[in-house]
Amino acid sequence: MESTTHHSVADTSLVFTRSDEQVQALLQRLHEVADLEALGALADWDQQTALPKGAYEARMHQMATLQGLVHERFTHPEIGSLLQKLSERVIQPEFTAADRGLVRQTLHSYNRATKLPRSLVEEQERVRAAGTEAWINARSNNDFATFAPWLTKTIAIQREIADRIGYAETRYDALLDATEPGLTTARVEELFAPVRKVSSDLLQRIQASGTDIDDSILQGTFSIEQQQILCEKILQVIGYDFNHGQLARSAHPFTTSFGSPLDARLTVRYSEQFLQSSLMAALHEGGHGLYEQGQSKSLMRTPLATGASMGMHESQSRLWENAIGRSEAFWTRHYAIVQELFPAQFKNVDVRAFVRALNKVQPSLIRVEADEVTYNLHIIIRFELEQAMVNGEIAVESLPGLWNAKYQEYLGITPPSDADGILQDIHWTSGFGYFPDYTLGNLYSAQIFATLHRLFPDMDERLKHGETGFILQWLRENMYALGTTYLPEDLIQRLTGEPGSPQYFIDYLTHKFTEIYDL
Amino acid sequence: MESTTHHSVADTSLVFTRSDEQVQALLQRLHEVADLEALGALADWDQQTALPKGAYEARMHQMATLQGLVHERFTHPEIGSLLQKLSERVIQPEFTAADRGLVRQTLHSYNRATKLPRSLVEEQERVRAAGTEAWINARSNNDFATFAPWLTKTIAIQREIADRIGYAETRYDALLDATEPGLTTARVEELFAPVRKVSSDLLQRIQASGTDIDDSILQGTFSIEQQQILCEKILQVIGYDFNHGQLARSAHPFTTSFGSPLDARLTVRYSEQFLQSSLMAALHEGGHGLYEQGQSKSLMRTPLATGASMGMHESQSRLWENAIGRSEAFWTRHYAIVQELFPAQFKNVDVRAFVRALNKVQPSLIRVEADEVTYNLHIIIRFELEQAMVNGEIAVESLPGLWNAKYQEYLGITPPSDADGILQDIHWTSGFGYFPDYTLGNLYSAQIFATLHRLFPDMDERLKHGETGFILQWLRENMYALGTTYLPEDLIQRLTGEPGSPQYFIDYLTHKFTEIYDL
Incomplete structure (x- = not known):
């Protein structure tokens, strides 16, 4: 804390x-x-x-x-x-x-x-x-x-x-540029091709491996009050400051920035049946919150008082949610909090099994709850549909059918209802061009995570001892404090010493899931 | 409902x-x-x-x-x-x-x-x-x-x-006019003189009567969750519409109007020891809420989309809180809700004893929790201090002492701390000239209540059967819908057939407490 x-x-x-x-x-x-x-x-x-x-x-x-x-x-x-x-x-x-x-x-x-x-x-x-x-x-x-x-x-x-x-x-270029200055459709396609390939390949190998992870421990009946306490405790663990923030409840989890580090609020949604829903949303939105709370106060009330871009913002939500929040190192110390709050469910489950359950790969319907391997396939579907809509190539009535067909093609599953299909995301009331930022965020996240590993060779050991403050401090000084002072392409160069590249994410994903699934 | x-x-x-x-x-x-x-x-x-x-x-x-x-x-x-x-x-x-x-x-x-x-x-x-x-x-x-x-x-x-x-x-005239157009200091003094007199006289007679009402049933330990349910149920009983409102929690109870009948929100504060705190605040703020929710939608997004004046607004909070909400007739039917939610405390207490406890007269420190007899004395103290401040007759450092001296003079008690004294109200961060509206509200409230009695001679009987809808309907059609269309002086004439007068309040107070205290 x-x-x-x-x-x-x-x-x-x-x-x-x-x-x-x-x-x-x-x-x-x-x-x-x-x-x-x-x-x-x-x-x-x-x-x-x-x-x-x-x-x-x-x-x-x-x-x-x-x-x-x-x-x-x-x-x-x-x-x-x-x-x-x-x-x-x-x-x-x-x-x-x-x-x-x-x-x-x-x-x-x-x-x-x-x-x-x-x-x-x-x-x-x-x-x-x-x-x-x-x-x-x-x-x-x-x-x-x-x-x-x-x-x-x-x-x-x-x-x-x-x-x-x-x-x-x-x-579509004109829309991408709004949240990620200079980003083009061509560039997104160039980045997404290898991401699609590694995701599909890994998914095939995992499905062929015969290894089936049991994540039934994350299902059951989890009191909402206890879940709320868990989310608050985990947010405190990663350094989210409740004196300048708040955790509320909404239909779709999100973070609100008010243009200053003094107030950055989060929401999650709770499902009584699935513990993961609220917990991982808290870590995801918590990452956004840390970025906002870490801005230099000197930038407040200006256009610089937020993240460098939406992709950069997502890099931090994904870093804290996945690279850290789904790692065994992180939970080695903090799993005790989960056990204490839900003794009936977890007293006989070891941390290894808990973390493996958090990382189960399985094609599923809901993007925000997808595993890391299939997540970007959800994004690519939206990216393709948005382009088609903006180019006028598609009739609105045919969208649910197209959506379902793409889920069948990319993930091998078909949504049983539009609520779990095309109606799942809030984004299309605001506009288009935002979804690619999520995948961009995953790429940036992996590249920054690799830098952290290089700078702190004992990072895993320190995480195992419950420390995350050194990561937050480095990110604050070198990234969060800067707000939008630099373009994302300049910021990634400053942070990692090289231009943005999908290779780190490909390596991260391959390494992590080859190990988990013993491929 | x-x-x-x-x-x-x-x-x-x-x-x-x-x-x-x-x-x-x-x-x-x-x-x-x-x-x-x-x-x-x-x-x-x-x-x-x-x-x-x-x-x-x-x-x-x-x-x-x-x-x-x-x-x-x-x-x-x-x-x-x-x-x-x-x-x-x-x-x-x-x-x-x-x-x-x-x-x-x-x-x-x-x-x-x-x-x-x-x-x-x-x-x-x-x-x-x-x-x-x-x-x-x-x-x-x-x-x-x-x-x-x-x-x-x-x-x-x-x-x-x-x-x-x-x-x-x-x-001070210039400030009074902001929330009650045309109101002057001289007029307030003219109205307050008889109010002060009846309050002081009644208080003296009550203290001399030897009758002591036992209100210990309202003290104890009351779960905040249960109190919240009680407040919501009682608000539904009087017709407050949660589809266009909300009940939240704050340090000081208040109602927020957003310039349309579509959204009128309330807050209360909860004390685990005193049931009355939240319950009577809910009825008070609920009265404000009914007034706001009852406006004609045709007036929305204009200066007419609120009450006719702050005094008129307070007349409705006081009507629902006191004239109705502290009457035995109202609780005859609805007391069962209190008993159901707090069986340990109330199963052996009859409605009579409950309502008597709600009406106990006792000089106390906190305005918002004062009984009807002493309430206006709290207001008169603030009215006098505000005038002195605005006229520059007073040094800020001497205010706590003056406050305490006036409490001793008017109510015979001295606050043990400034938190229970001069620091109790939020109002002085916004400005002066509002407090007199509360007493004005009491006067309007009694006059309107007398009209209701005349129009509905069976009002008490109907209240005893749990009905309040007929009162709300009449108020909506004749008052709430109109918003600020008419000046308060014209509105009171339209509603009651005569100009505003303190006599109804004097009669109301005298009649009610003569009966309760058997004077």
């Missing part, structure tokens, strides 16, 4: 040059926008954790008004003019890395935002708010038809956004 | 004339402001129910930015110009009561708001947010000194606001 007290900023490169009038003027406008965006994040958090069922119509108006206003303030010509002037000046040595990051990141968003009219932004927000409500009901009633009109609207809006933003090769 | 499904508006007088271009233009601007204010209400709700301890600095910035923006948008000259044009036109018969109310109410707020600079509004919001945080800590540490600087700032801001708004007789 470690404290995340926010010290004064050690790294002066992360302090803005407020003595410069243009920097100061830009920050003043960006602070206002960041505050409004934080309120939008709050409204979203509230919608998923507390909003009364009958209130969504009011919330939809509030969100549309807010997003319209954010857009109006952020696209103010004065911001454009300051960015233009500063772009030429910030390369000079008297400016800091934070100044340069601020101008780069803001310019990227500004150039996108100014291409979209306010009415489109408001419409997108209305569709997102009302579509979320429709999705919640459609999912619980297993009724795709009531969600279809909202998906149709989302597609139309996403196409219009892409066309207005512009793209070199394919419409 | 009744449903609050929002029907289409039956009363066309509550529909705005949107076909009129000026009305439409005004509404468009006011919708935006209402949406932003709803987000401010959400941020406030969140601060008191969920915000992580270490996050208040971020929240303070968000609130200051939002309030500054609301002020900027609301004071836009176009609104002033539309109001001026419409003021002359809305008296014509083709306009509706809602149009006229909208122009009147907006003009009142507009004239106040345009007198205040944005910087002052932002500063007030920062002081409120940071002061709330300081108050929470000061109260739990019983340390007035750490709250004093924030109170000093509040006084300075309130004085500046009053001076900028202007007033005819005394500075």
Whole structure:
């Protein structure tokens, strides 16, 4: 357990040059926008954790008004003019890395935002708010038809956004660039090909191995109250700070950032039958939370006060969830917490069996609960469907069938219902282009994990003794504190000494599952 | 239990004339402001129910930015110009009561708001947010000194606001007018004199009577989970609609309105030792909630989408809490819920004894838990201190002493600590002029209750049979649906057929407690 007290900023490169009038003027406008965006994040958090069922119509108006206003303030010509002037000046040595990051990141968003009219932004927000409500009901009633009109609207809006933003090769490029600056469809395809290959190969070998891991110990009846305590304890173990965060409950687990390290909240969902659902979600969202809480406070209320990209963000959720959270080393010490809270289920189960159960590979229906080998196949399915939707190659009514056909093709299983199929993710109320970031996150995660192994040759030993603080400290200093100061491609180079590559993930996956399944 | 499904508006007088271009233009601007204010209400709700301890600095910035923006948008000259044009036109018969109310109410707020600079509004919001945080800590540490600087700032801001708004007789008038349009210090004094007299006289007679009500049954150990179920059940009994609301927990009970009948949330606080704390707070806040949920949906996202005034709002919380919620008639049927949830404590206690305990008169320290006889004495103390503060007649350091002296004078008791004394209420982080509305609420409440008795001569009988729906229905149709369409003085006339008068409260109090204490 470690404290995340926010010290004064050690790294002066992360302090803005407020003595410069243009920097100061830009920050003043960006602070206002960041505050409004934080309120939008709050409204979203509230919608998923507390909003009364009958209130969504009011919330939809509030969100549309807010997003319209954010857009109006952020696209103010004065911001454009300051960015233009500063772009030429910030390369000079008297400016800091934070100044340069601020101008780069803001310019990227500004150039996108100014291409979209306010009415489109408001419409997108209305569709997102009302579509979320429709999705919640459609999912619980297993009724795709009531969600279809909202998906149709989302597609139309996403196409219009892409066309207005512009793209070199394919419409989907314009959407990928929103959360992962510079990422293209071609690059995703290049990265996904070897990932698909290693996933499919490993899955085949595992299925052919005859080894069947027994994960029945993770099923049964687990009191929700006890699960909640377990999630809180494990979050404390990895250093998540409840003084600047909170753990709530929602239909779909998520992390909310409010544009400062002072407040980063998580949700999980609990299933009485499956312990893994909440526990692994807590570690996943906890990884996001650590990243947010670790930002330098000097960046707060600016566009730099979040992760370097969504892919980088996912790298940290996957690092803490999988590379650490599904390792025997980590549980060697902390498994006692699980045993204490659920003695009936685990008193006669050793840590080895527990961790093996956590790593059972089995094609399954739900992405967020998939094992590491099959996880990226879930992503590739969504990536292919999103492209087809954005390119207008697909009729919405035919989507459930296509979804099921792809699950049969990639994973050899067919969802028995749309609730467990196409309706499982919340993402398609917001837009497209985000799913590939999850796989990108897995790749970054493995590359960073390999670096940690190199830097700390005794890492496994220390994990076995219950230590994780040294990992968190290194990540904070070298990554979390920096927020969005550097582009993801620069950050991965700084962190690992080389450009991003899928090879580390391929090696990680092959090594880990060859060992577990004795291939 | 009744449903609050929002029907289409039956009363066309509550529909705005949107076909009129000026009305439409005004509404468009006011919708935006209402949406932003709803987000401010959400941020406030969140601060008191969920915000992580270490996050208040971020929240303070968000609130200051939002309030500054609301002020900027609301004071836009176009609104002033539309109001001026419409003021002359809305008296014509083709306009509706809602149009006229909208122009009147907006003009009142507009004239106040345009007198205040944005910087002052932002500063007030920062002081409120940071002061709330300081108050929470000061109260739990019983340390007035750490709250004093924030109170000093509040006084300075309130004085500046009053001076900028202007007033005819005394500075405090300018503050009273904010929540109760047209109310003056002189009028409050005129109303409070007989209230003080009847309270003091009754208290003396009760203390001299030798009758001592045993309320020990309300003390003991009451599981918080069971209390929560009790609060929810009683709220359902009076018709509070959880589909458009929620019950949460906070340090100080309150109701949040989000500018529409679709979302009106309540909080209570639970004490394991005192059942009354949560139960009576639920009925009190439930009264506020019913008022909010009962508004005509046609008024949503406008300044008319709340109660007619704060005094009128308090009249409904006090009506449901006291006139109904502390009556034997109400509990005749519903006491079974209490007995079922707390059988050990109540199985051998009859309803009579339960209700007598709820009505025990005893000078006590905490306003929100005071009996009906002494309640207004708590208010008068605050009214006197607020005036002295605003007039600059008092040093902040001397306030705890003055507070205690007044408690001795009015109630014959001295708080053993500031936490149970001057630090008990959250209000002084927001400003002054609100407390008198509570007493005004008691007066309105008694007058409305007398009307209900006249209209429904069998009211007591029906209450004894568990019915409250007929009361709610009448209040909805004649009061709640109207929101702020009418001034409080016009509304009380419409509701009761005569102007507001303290006589009904005096009669109510005298009759009720003469009977209970057999005076």
